[in-house]
Amino acid sequence: MSSVQEVQAVQGRGLEGDRYFDRVGTYSDRPGTGREVTLIESEAVEAAASDYGLRLTPGNARRNVVTTGVSLNHLVGREFTVGEARLRGMRLCEPCEHLAELTGQPVVKALIHRGGLRAEIVSGGVIRVGGQILPAES
Numbered sequence: 444m445s446s447v448q449e450v451q452a453v454q455g456r457g458l459e460g461d462r463y464f465d466r467v468g469t470y471s472d473r474p475g476t477g478r479e480v481t482l483i484e485s486e487a488v489e490a491a492a493s494d495y496g497l498r499l500t501p502g503n504a505r506r507n508v509v510t511t512g513v514s515l516n517h518l519v520g521r522e523f524t525v526g527e528a529r530l531r532g533m534r535l536c537e538p539c540e541h542l543a544e545l546t547g548q549p550v551v552k553a554l555i556h557r558g559g560l561r562a563e564i565v566s567g568g569v570i571r572v573g574g575q576i577l578p579a580e581s
Contacts, residue, residue, distance in 0.1 A: 444502045449571040452480065452528035454564045458507055477533030477561025480525075481506040482515055487557040495553035503546050506536065506559045513576045515560040522579035527568025529579055536561045 450458045457464040457479040463471060468478065483506035491497045502509075508525065518532035536559035538551045550558075565579075 446502060447572075449569050450507075452525075452530075452564045452567045452570055454567045455479075457564070458570070461507060477536070477563060479564045480508060480528075480530055480562045481536050481559055482508040482510055482525075482562065483536070483559035484513065484515055484557065485509050485511045487554065487559070490557065491550070491553035495549065497546075497548050497550060497553050499546060499548065499550065499553075504542075504550075504554070504559070508570065510576060516556070518560055518562075522565055524575075524577050524579055526570040526574030528570050529565040529568070530562040531565050533561045533563055535559070 447460070450460065452458055453464070462468040463478045471478070483504050488499055488504055488509075491499055515532070516535060519534060520532060522529060522531045524530070535556065537556070538554040538558040540551065542554075543550050
C-alpha cells in the first residue's frame with residue numbers, strides 16, 4: 444500500500460496502479476461488486492483505536508480512499524462524486540480474516556459495520572487528496 448496525491452479512476456477497471464485494476468488482488472478471481480474503489484472513514488480508524496486499542500493507520504485498513512466527515516454507510520445504493528469521478532456505493536466493506544492476518548490485529552470486531560464502502564466507477568476522472576465527496580446530481 445502506498446499513498447498518492449492523485450489517482451485516475453477508470454470506469455469498469457478501478458484506480459490506476461491498484462492491485463484490483465490489474466486483476467491481481469486477493470479476491471480478483473471471485474465474483475462480486477464494488478472492487479473498483481474502496482473507501483474508509485478516518486473516524487472509523489480512530490474509533491477502532493480508541494474502542495479496541497488497535498494500532499491501525501488508515502493505510503493499514505487497505506482501502507483506496509480515506510475520508511473525513513462523510514458517513515459512508517449512507518452511500519450504499521447511491522451515486523456520489525469524489526473529485527472528478529462519479530461512483531456508486533455498492534455495499535459495505537466489512538473487515539475479513541485476511542485483513543486480520545495482514546495486520547496481525549483483531550480488526551474484524553473493531554471494524555464491523557464501519558470497515559468502509561465498496562464502490563464502482565460510473566464515470567472516471569482524477570481523485571485528489573483533499574477532494575470533496577458530494578451527492579451526485581441526477
